[in-house]
Amino acid sequence: MAPRSRPTARQVRLGTELRRLREAAGLKAREVAGLLSSTSAQMSQVEAGFAGASEERVRRLAAHYACADESLVNALVAMSTDRTQGWWEEFRGVLPPVFLDVAELEHHATFLHEVVITHVPGLLQTPDYARAVFGYMVPELPESELTPRVEHRLRRRAVMECDPPVPYRTVVHEAALRIRVGDRELTRAQLRRILDESERKHVAVRIIPFDTDHFAGASAAMMHVGGPLPRLDTVLRDSPSGTAFLDAESQLQRFRRLFRKVERASLDPIRSRDLIHRLAKEL
Structure with a gap:
């Protein structure tokens, strides 16, 4: 072969x-x-x-x-x-391979733990929010590349809607909720989407408010993807040079501790929902 x-x-x-x-x-x-x-x-x-x-x-x-x-x-x-031919295969040759790798990794995940600081988590984004994010790239993407990226991002939600869904926990900084990637209506709709998703039993959304003391975790953004065994977990980290897939045991241990530390700095899910409601009312 x-x-x-x-x-x-x-x-x-x-x-x-x-x-x-x-x-x-x-x-x-x-x-x-x-x-x-x-x-x-x-x-x-x-x-x-x-x-x-x-x-x-x-x-x-x-x-x-x-x-x-x-x-x-x-x-x-x-x-x-495994010979799974998932929905992401439709994008082979259309999007960079890393997009397909992320979708495949999420498909096989036993859990997803995510920390985001400046953007709403991809799995929770509305179509308009995703389009605004991808549309801000430099150089500007042509429509033939922008549309598939938005569609791919939305279809990644399959892991949250399958039976059974993948347990998802995310910690989001208040900055990500306040930064307007579009207009007020887009932002309001995005906050409503987060609130709706947070009501799912398998989803936990926790917010880190601006007034949290002793939080220096601005560089803590990551996605921790659970494998069938802890040894087979993977951590994804984005950088200007692309997405890194980290799987050395020392790295996994480090990011497990980091996620727990960031999560401890956040509000519980109920108070987080209250904060999101207040932000939506301010718009």
Whole structure:
């Protein structure tokens, strides 16, 4: 089978976990290649996500690496055999691959924890809000690129509307609610959307008011995506150079602590709703 030209983030993660198991066993790729009648180059392609790994191969590798974590092995097998063709595939070749990677990651999530400081969370945005955000890009996007981005953002809401929905917790700074990416009516409609979504049993929205003391977490924006096991969680962070997918255990531990710290600084869901109501009335 020819190598993939561009593996997805999920395929890369499978390869990364297989490499981590090999390294934990103290083995070199060339030592393992013989077990599978393969080559070091082919092993490197598997571990980089450019080549797939069958269920049999994943289980043989795990046994050779003396991995006794059956839950982990089963989770890796599920990743290797997954053939889901989700709605995001409609955007392949239309949007940058990272858009598809994010949607696929959310589709398989066991929970979503998000912190946003300057923008309303993407999963809670109205169509007009999303269009205003994407429309502000420099250079300005042509309509042929703007419209698919808005549609993709709205369709990501599938994870909140499926059965069962993915549990979603978000901490939003008051700044994100006050910044008017459009006019007053757009902002009012966006606040109403947040209030409506916050009434869902699987959604928790917490606000950090401007008058909160000792909050220096302006750089805490992130999305923590739960995997089938904590080891398989992923943290997404946006930067001017793009979206980073972080999955090293030390990074995951750091961002788990950071989310808990930011959440402690926020209002509880009831008081958060009261604050959103007051902001809407001010408009």
